Amino acid sequence: MKFIRKLCVVLIFGFSSHALLAAxxxxxxxxxxxxxxxxxxxxxxxxxxxxxxxxxxxxxxxxxxxxxxxxxxxxxxxxxxxxxxxxxxxxxxxxxxxxxxxxxxxxxxxxxxxxxxxxxxxxxxxxxxxxxxxxxxxxxxxxxxxxxxxxxxxxxxxxxxxxxxxxxxxxxxxxxxxxxxxxxxxxxxxxxxxxxxxxxxxxEPSVFLMFLMFLGLIKASRFNKS
Missing domain, CATH: 2.60.120.260 (Galactose-binding domain-like)
Structure with a gap:
């Protein structure tokens, strides 16, 4: 459960906090x-x-x-x-x-x-x-x-x-x-x-970041079933 909670925080942060490049x-x-x-x-x-x-x-x-x-x-x-x-x-x-x-x-x-x-x-x-x-x-x-x-x-x-x-x-x-x-x-x-x-x-969140999030969801799903 701790892993899942941490993953949720990462997901929320990844999709709501975009980098701002000011100029x-x-x-x-x-x-x-x-x-x-x-x-x-x-x-x-x-x-x-x-x-x-x-x-x-x-x-x-x-x-x-x-x-x-x-x-x-x-x-x-x-x-x-x-x-x-x-x-x-x-x-x-x-x-x-x-x-x-x-x-x-x-x-x-x-x-x-x-x-x-x-x-x-x-x-x-x-x-x-x-x-x-x-x-x-x-x-x-x-x-x-x-x-x-x-x-x-x-x-x-x-x-x-x-x-x-x-x-x-x-x-x-x-x-x-x-x-x-x-x-x-x-x-x-x-x-x-x-x-x-x-x-x-x-x-926007990078493709690589979204891929890592996807892998994390799969791992969380397997962990939850076990």
């Missing part, structure tokens, strides 16, 4: 190279209150309202959070998801400040895109029209395992968008840092 699959998520290595950016230029995404160390790189320096590391990505009507400031990175069952966690830090909002809200979205189709957005923020506001570096974390369950082995895009809906809505600034996509590959 960060984003490149330069903290922008610590001091540039956009690993990222694609609109880089439409501009100065002052129509500055596109840029890399900085002090929070003054918005070209408009200054923000806090990065709380971790040396660099962060900033933009003016203002500009010409219908401006999109986009940062994106393509990644290849591992094959198999996945557990995935997406995290990032943002900061913002804005004054004298216009008639339409400024927007920040963080999306996941596959083959040109948005799977998100994962996070959506609006600076309300006609408002003043600010918040310091704030961390967000999302379990996106279910969202990515049908896309293992595929290329997906992590995309950060700032949208300015109308001409010069008022001075502002936006910051993004510490973007991370941590993926754990959930491995």
């Amino acid at each position: 960060e699959i984003l490149v330069n998520g903290g922008f610590e190279t001091g540039d956009f290595t690993g990222w694609n950016s609109t880089l439409s230029g501009g100065v002052d209150c129509w500055t596109d995404w840029t890399i900085g160390t002090a929070g003054s790189e918005t070209g408009c309202l200054p923000l806090s320096a990065p709380t971790e590391g040396t660099y962060a990505a900033y933009n003016a959070f203002d500009g010409f009507a219908s401006s999109f400031y986009t940062l994106s990175q393509d990644v290849i998801l591992p094959n198999g069952n996945l557990m995935a966690e997406l995290s990032f830090d943002i900061t913002a400040q804005w004054f004298n909002g216009g008639a339409l809200a400024r927007v920040f979205d963080l999306n996941i895109v596959h083959d040109g189709v948005d799977l998100g957005p994962i996070y959506h923020f609006e600076a309300a029209a006609g408002s003043d506001g600010a918040f310091d570096w704030t961390s967000f974390n999302f379990d996106i395992s279910d969202l990515l369950s049908d896309y293992s082995g595929n290329v997906i895009t992590i995309e950060a968008d700032v949208f300015i809906p109308e001409q010069f809505t008022g001075p502002g600034g936006f910051g993004l840092d510490n973007v991370s996509l941590n993926v754990s590959q959930v491995s």
Whole structure:
């Protein structure tokens, strides 16, 4: 009977405890190279209150309202959070998801400040895109029209395992968008840092382990009969 009880424990452990192989699959998520290595950016230029995404160390790189320096590391990505009507400031990175069952966690830090909002809200979205189709957005923020506001570096974390369950082995895009809906809505600034996509590959019990379990069941059956 002791053998059978031990075998039951092994069976339960073998089928319920899968090995997790965790890995960060984003490149330069903290922008610590001091540039956009690993990222694609609109880089439409501009100065002052129509500055596109840029890399900085002090929070003054918005070209408009200054923000806090990065709380971790040396660099962060900033933009003016203002500009010409219908401006999109986009940062994106393509990644290849591992094959198999996945557990995935997406995290990032943002900061913002804005004054004298216009008639339409400024927007920040963080999306996941596959083959040109948005799977998100994962996070959506609006600076309300006609408002003043600010918040310091704030961390967000999302379990996106279910969202990515049908896309293992595929290329997906992590995309950060700032949208300015109308001409010069008022001075502002936006910051993004510490973007991370941590993926754990959930491995099923190996064939060899299941074979050993099968042999154990046969032995347990014979032992029980005797």
